[in-house]
Amino acid sequence: xxxxxxxxxxxxxxxxxxxxxxxxxxxxxxxxxxxxxxxxxxxxxxxxxxxxxxxxxxxxxxxxxxxxxxxxxxxxxxxxxxxxxxxxxxxxxxxxxxxxxxxxxxxxxxxxxxxxx
Amino acid sequence: xxxxxxxxxxxxxxxxxxxxxxxxxxxxxxxxxxxxxxxxxxxxxxxxxxxxxxxxxxxxxxxxxxxxxxxxxxxxxxxxxxxxxxxxxxxxxxxxxxxxxxxxxxxxxxxxx
Numbered sequence: 001x002x003x004x005x006x007x008x009x010x011x012x013x014x015x016x017x018x019x020x021x022x023x024x025x026x027x028x029x030x031x032x033x034x035x036x037x038x039x040x041x042x043x044x045x046x047x048x049x050x051x052x053x054x055x056x057x058x059x060x061x062x063x064x065x066x067x068x069x070x071x072x073x074x075x076x077x078x079x080x081x082x083x084x085x086x087x088x089x090x091x092x093x094x095x096x097x098x099x100x101x102x103x104x105x106x107x108x109x110x111x112x113x114x115x116x117x
Numbered sequence: 118x119x120x121x122x123x124x125x126x127x128x129x130x131x132x133x134x135x136x137x138x139x140x141x142x143x144x145x146x147x148x149x150x151x152x153x154x155x156x157x158x159x160x161x162x163x164x165x166x167x168x169x170x171x172x173x174x175x176x177x178x179x180x181x182x183x184x185x186x187x188x189x190x191x192x193x194x195x196x197x198x199x200x201x202x203x204x205x206x207x208x209x210x211x212x213x214x215x216x217x218x219x220x221x222x223x224x225x226x227x228x229x230x
Contacts, residue, residue: 045221104173107160
């Protein structure tokens with residue numbers, strides 16, 4: 001079963017507008033972490049934002065915010081005031097504990113965001 | 118502080134050969150994880166090393182192996198290469214693993230012909 005679902009393969013947004021990238025997850029572990037990464041065409045994965053399952057408030061990092069709705073198991077990324085440099089693939093990922101291990105990152109299929117001038 | 122470095126950046130190998138990829142984590146980070154990225158399968162976890170011990174392993178055949186040295190640098194090895202091993206191999210480091218964010222290197226793009 002897919003644990004991380006990103007339903008938007010591609011999205012377009014006008015420069016300076018806000019955009020929301022969807023992510024839903026599936027886990028039975030009460031302790032988990034949710035991440036968003038950006039991957040430009042160069043290939044490097046850039047960490048954007050993190051939300052822990054016990055965090056009471058939504059995470060924010062500059063123009064990035066994470067809309068965390070625990071009951072709905074969703075962790076949408078909101079990018080405000082889009083810039084041309086935001087054009088990239090965006091991946092949602094989850095880390096869940098696995099026994100005595102800290103677990104590993106499970107990634108969604110990604111959303112390709114294109115910012116139009 | 119220097120980021121995660123991976124060498125080589127690009128590699129072309131022939132089916133049946135073996136290959137070794139290297140990853141140097143951010144200074145002070147003790148956890149190193151490896152991921153394979155392909156257009157078809159997306160990003161898949163290979164293994165994680167912490168303090169020279171493999172702490173976690175993904176669902177890959179035994180041809181894929183790795184190790185970590187005392188300075189936290191890590192190598193992964195793929196033996197008897199197959200065409201399907203062509204991928205971008207990403208290394209990520211974190212302070213302790215677990216809930217800490219992982220910082221990725223630029224990746225090694227492996228092409229198997």
